[in-house]
Amino acid sequence: MSRKLRNVLHYVAVIALAVIVSAVGATAFEPTSHDIRPGPGVHELRWLSDYHPSLKGTPGDTPVYVMQGEEPGGSFLMLGGTHSNEIAGVMAAVLLVERGRVAKGTVYVIPHANNSGTRMNDQSPLTITIDGQTATYYDPYPLEYFEFTTPSGEARAFHYGTRTTQLEDQGIPDPEVYVHAQTGYELTGWESRNLNRAYPGVADGTLTQQIAYGITQLVITEDVNVVLDLHEAPQNYRIADMVICHPRALDIGLFAILDLEAAGLPLKIEQSSEGFRGLSHRELGDHTNAYAFLIESSNPAMNWILDPDANDYPDPLENMGSRVWLDLKALQGLLSTYAMFEPQEDWIELVYPFDLDDLEGAYLGDFLR
Amino acid sequence: MRRLNILFIGALLMAIGCSAMAQEAETEPFIFEQPVLITSIGQSAGAAQAKILALRAGIEYVYEQRATLEQLEGMKTLIVVPGASGKGLGAAGVDIDGELAWATELIDRAEELGIQLIVLHIEGQARRGPSSQLTIDVCAPRATHIIVKGAATEEDAAEMDEVANGNFDFMFSDLAAEYELPISFVGTTLDVVPVLQELFGIEADDE
Numbered sequence: 001m002s003r004k005l006r007n008v009l010h011y012v013a014v015i016a017l018a019v020i021v022s023a024v025g026a027t028a029f030e031p032t033s034h035d036i037r038p039g040p041g042v043h044e045l046r047w048l049s050d051y052h053p054s055l056k057g058t059p060g061d062t063p064v065y066v067m068q069g070e071e072p073g074g075s076f077l078m079l080g081g082t083h084s085n086e087i088a089g090v091m092a093a094v095l096l097v098e099r100g101r102v103a104k105g106t107v108y109v110i111p112h113a114n115n116s117g118t119r120m121n122d123q124s125p126l127t128i129t130i131d132g133q134t135a136t137y138y139d140p141y142p143l144e145y146f147e148f149t150t151p152s153g154e155a156r157a158f159h160y161g162t163r164t165t166q167l168e169d170q171g172i173p174d175p176e177v178y179v180h181a182q183t184g185y186e187l188t189g190w191e192s193r194n195l196n197r198a199y200p201g202v203a204d205g206t207l208t209q210q211i212a213y214g215i216t217q218l219v220i221t222e223d224v225n226v227v228l229d230l231h232e233a234p235q236n237y238r239i240a241d242m243v244i245c246h247p248r249a250l251d252i253g254l255f256a257i258l259d260l261e262a263a264g265l266p267l268k269i270e271q272s273s274e275g276f277r278g279l280s281h282r283e284l285g286d287h288t289n290a291y292a293f294l295i296e297s298s299n300p301a302m303n304w305i306l307d308p309d310a311n312d313y314p315d316p317l318e319n320m321g322s323r324v325w326l327d328l329k330a331l332q333g334l335l336s337t338y339a340m341f342e343p344q345e346d347w348i349e350l351v352y353p354f355d356l357d358d359l360e361g362a363y364l365g366d367f368l369r
Numbered sequence: 370m371r372r373l374n375i376l377f378i379g380a381l382l383m384a385i386g387c388s389a390m391a392q393e394a395e396t397e398p399f400i401f402e403q404p405v406l407i408t409s410i411g412q413s414a415g416a417a418q419a420k421i422l423a424l425r426a427g428i429e430y431v432y433e434q435r436a437t438l439e440q441l442e443g444m445k446t447l448i449v450v451p452g453a454s455g456k457g458l459g460a461a462g463v464d465i466d467g468e469l470a471w472a473t474e475l476i477d478r479a480e481e482l483g484i485q486l487i488v489l490h491i492e493g494q495a496r497r498g499p500s501s502q503l504t505i506d507v508c509a510p511r512a513t514h515i516i517v518k519g520a521a522t523e524e525d526a527a528e529m530d531e532v533a534n535g536n537f538d539f540m541f542s543d544l545a546a547e548y549e550l551p552i553s554f555v556g557t558t559l560d561v562v563p564v565l566q567e568l569f570g571i572e573a574d575d576e
Contacts, residue, residue, distance in 0.1 A: 254418055258418070258558055261559060266530060270456065273460060275459075275460070
């Protein structure tokens with residue numbers, strides 16, 4: 001086959017895919033729904049499309065739970081499910097919505113920040129670069145759902161999704177090279193569907209860019225003081241059990257981890273990189289007034305990323321109580337320390353009807369509604 | 370005979386007194402002076418943590434993630450936090466060899482200026498890899514005092530989180546013994562605060 005013919009066929013294939021995607025893509029799927037049972041701490045359900053109307057009805061639209069404090073104060077945004085297979089962050093957000101209350105301030109919780117990623121676990125191979133080494137791996141889990149049994153004996157199912165926006169939702173095929181819109185920073189093509197490479201987003205961009213844009217608009221519109229994006233990492237990876245802070249938020253993070261370590265939760269800490277663009281903590285810190293943080297709990301089931309030859313995959317639900325405890329305990333530490341830096345009228349205080357430390361080592365289902 | 374006894378007892382008392390004084394002089398802790406320059410060797414986040422610890426200890430300090438020789442002027446103590454971070458070195462635009470050369474130059478200049486050196490290792494096993502070891506080797510043998518988050522003994526190690534233990538292989542213990550350096554071990558990062566207060570002669574706040 002001549003080179004010219006190959007090129008022609010390549011373009012035909014790309015156009016055909018684009019036609020299929022446009023035909024079944026953004027209009028084919030509605031936002032995935034989830035079994036989340038808001039508790040008395042939730043006062044209002046909004047949608048991300050309230051902040052970016054173009055998302056309305058698309059698979060990128062997602063619920064925003066608004067929790068008003070008993071006293072006025074600052075505002076806080078929690079993001080779970082930026083990567084839909086990093087499920088401790090999702091469950092920490094779910095637990096906050098179902099059992100938490102706000103004593104001071106206003107809290108916005110998005111349990112599934114990239115709702116498109118939750119629709120299915122596509123298990124397609126992804127090229128990942130970690131510490132300068134590039135390799136192609138795939139999520140080996142066939143899971144579509146995972147379950148927790150509540151104290152009443154009910155088994156509740158939660159979506160186990162994929163790291164990225166679904167290809168058919170994105171609106172266009174993956175480019176060969178993803179170029180971050182604001183900085184020109186380049187990554188491999190599929191990263192164009194990675195929400196945590198898309199901030200601060202693009203109003204008329206791809207679905208992923210629009211989700212990032214919507215979240216950025218929420219932070220700006222609601223004058224959010226603190227943002228926390230919840231992620232997970234392989235246990236043996238450098239960033240596991242780490243708080244990553246925007247440079248403006250670093251001192252808050254540094255103070256917080258000292259107290260958290262003394263309280264039995266040792267965490268590592270890093271500052272957002274200047275050169276690694278599109279991440280929530282980097283861009284929301286740069287483009288809004290918020291103190292932006294990201295937490296990486298360690299997920300034993302993600303070790304396949306660093307050990308592609310491993311064939312004995314741990315259960316993704318292993319240590320889930322402790323992983324959620326890490327997220328919520330670290331959040332408590334960050335908000336306490338934030339209060340040392342900011343005036344009382346901007347404080348944010350969360351309370352739970354149980355001791356947070358009871359989560360460590362516990363079965364998470366015992367805490368759900 | 371009686372006169373001899375009195376002289377002997379007097380000499381003995383004097384000897385005991387001198388010995389006690391000498392012992393007191395030997396055991397009297399070295400008091401470090403302020404202001405303090407805090408910097409990293411290896412560009413990990415540990416130096417930024419040290420800044421918070423110094424603030425909590427009530428020490429007058431200047432923090433610079435990668436200090437210049439000029440910043441040593443007027444300083445009385447230099448606190449360095451060894452620990453190599455590929456990300457940090459990349460952000461600083463240096464490789465490990467460049468970092469070690471700079472660190473040597475900084476410590477040489479500090480010695481010329483009579484500045485005392487405290488080496489503070491607080492990031493546990495995460496900063497005990499081969500590159501981090503180079504950052505330790507370049508400063509620790511020249512320290513006036515070393516502070517390590519880690520276990521001093523096997524018993525302490527058994528009670529300490531393995532990842533947090535920067536002295537898991539007793540490398541710091543051996544180094545301090547070899548170079549006859551005073552060393553303090555702490556169990557948590559926050560425990561560095563009272564050690565710094567003691568080293569700088571600062572009274573702890575009653576809380």
